[in-house]
Amino acid sequence: MSGQVWAHVGQPFVSTHYDLLIVGAGRMGAALARFLRETAPHLSLLLAEEGGLPNEEGASILAAGVWHTRVPQEQRQRAEDTRTLLGEALNACGLLELRPGPGIAGPGIAEVGPGFSPVSEFWIPGLEGVVDPQALPFARLDTRAGTYSAGTLALKCANAAITAGADLMLNVRAELCGLDSAGRAQVRLHRLSVTNTHEVVVDSSVNVTAGRVVVAAGAAGPHLAEVGLGAVTPHRSAYRQTPRLEVPSTPASPVLQSGGLLLRPRDGGYTVIPPAAHPDPWGYVPTGGRLVGVPVGLRRETLNAVLEVMDGLPALATEALVPGRSIADIPGAWVALPGGGWPLWEQLDAAHWLLLGGERADLTGLSVARELAEELVKAEAPSV
């Protein structure tokens, strides 16, 4: 039997307890909900999401959605499991790594497949509009790599969970209030509505308890855990922009990689995915930079990342790159930077867990969500 969905504040909500409550229906939280319904259908489950499905301000909807084989040995199994779980969702377009020389990969990255060859061996029509083969004469094709939509994946997982009996509440902000005397998590759900002037306000609030709570709120998760539970974690976040490059692509075009930057075919063009950023400091307000003196929507750090690979990818130096005029013009979101760099889960206290994806959720996110589902089912629920 399908679960209930509360999409707006007009729908009354009378539940007071769930066995499991997941905060955040991005790709990590939604995947966890799906796996929990599969492994523990007897446990009642509420998936609570601050925005819509998908959350337009979340990182899932802007994720690169690029799976590839270039992962360190200790993440290999998770990456392979994730690829299996992606199944049909993966468009196996391949990933073409481009290099100025035939050198090997950096430290910590295991070599997979053949070495680098002259780029001419992989040359396909369309590349001439993006790549300068003089500047990047060597290449390697990762044929198992591919693309998928992390936003669609989140949506499908959430739908599968609901079909399998999970409840979903949208437009609700969860406040963690610690444990009650019975060891259950106390959560205050603030149901949000939008005024005529587009202001988000709390319409009403309701207290629920849960046997176990998983915070899967992306970049906001560690802060939520800290404010609500006093749990200080080493995880950070960064504001990542993914500008558009208006150079033709087809669904068969491979993802292009040079330095740490990816060009990801999407909707007949490319999305520019800058490399893993440094964490941004607490209190940073994303700000557009300047390009030859003119204010643009790309932040300075995004511009730097583009400048670094511009010689080899001269399309980035043309008007095909959409720089915007202010920060609001460029797709961007706060993305979690989990300590250690890879998706993870960790237990915060007797009834709370943290689930964090970040940008490498593309590679191992589904597998890590499934691991946590198994762990939660193994862990004994507090007696009610």
Place this chain on the structure above:
Amino acid sequence: MSGQVWAHVGQPFVSTHYDLLIVGAGRMGAALARFLRETAPHLSLLLAEEGGLPNEEGASILAAGVWHTRVPQEQRQRAEDTRTLLGEALNACGLLELRPGPGIAGPGIAEVGPGFSPVSEFWIPGLEGVVDPQALPFARLDTRAGTYSAGTLALKCANAAITAGADLMLNVRAELCGLDSAGRAQVRLHRLSVTNTHEVVVDSSVNVTAGRVVVAAGAAGPHLAEVGLGAVTPHRSAYRQTPRLEVPSTPASPVLQSGGLLLRPRDGGYTVIPPAAHPDPWGYVPTGGRLVGVPVGLRRETLNAVLEVMDGLPALATEALVPGRSIADIPGAWVALPGGGWPLWEQLDAAHWLLLGGERADLTGLSVARELAEELVKAEAPSV
């Protein structure tokens, strides 16, 4: 014969050309001026500083001023030269590295001197107020390490340069205007004054030419070079706070190190020097964080650095640590993060050089400034 000093706008300035112009009289610029007077007294030299001597907003005055032997092999000679150049300015109080285990140093750091021993071997009165020997049972004493005042060093170098004939202009903002047809650098000097309402305004501006210009403006240097010359560099910057720890120290107390954090004896207490930060993004406005919900002057990243070592240095968990109430309460400055992490100089065009120190200017700054002085004297001046 001593050079001229223009401290305020009331003093007329009529010069139109210098052989050498240095932008910034922090420790790097002032040291360069000193070495240039020693090696090339025949070349006319102007040292231009936006603030006073020392600049109260610059990084030199807040620098840790800690020299130690833990440098990678390729920087060893520069570090030794810097120690020699520091001479009497160095207070050889030693540096006590504290560790939870006897393990060796991280990658890229050559081992120097003996390994770690039980901390009891180095125990001295006063440590019990700072260090928990249970949490940090191993230690190593770097007996050649010591402290000095980078602000005083800058002042002494500037004075030595002036005594040897360099001119100095304070309260002047330099604008780089490229090269003239004769290949000389064109610089516009904006002389600053302060209004009754403490606003800094440009009083008058004057154009000068210079055979060679060195930008030694600290964290602001790369931006100055980019705006004036279009020179894009990989260098970054970060806002570093150095809060006070009110635990008694004496001039003989060693510097204490745990993790990346230093406790530097100063004025009968300690200064907390957080580890090398990530670069802060362009447009970041330093903001105080929150400690158990209360707004403090320490930024979140400083708090994190303190939290990480608090177990071993429990004094940091007490009221001895001054957290302030807003960002203005805590000593802090923008510090350059040179690409590669070490002080460096580089040529920007035919007549412009960049000199960058950053936090490791403590270790090798003087040596790098002297290298650049030698390079500038070797380089042939453009014909005038």
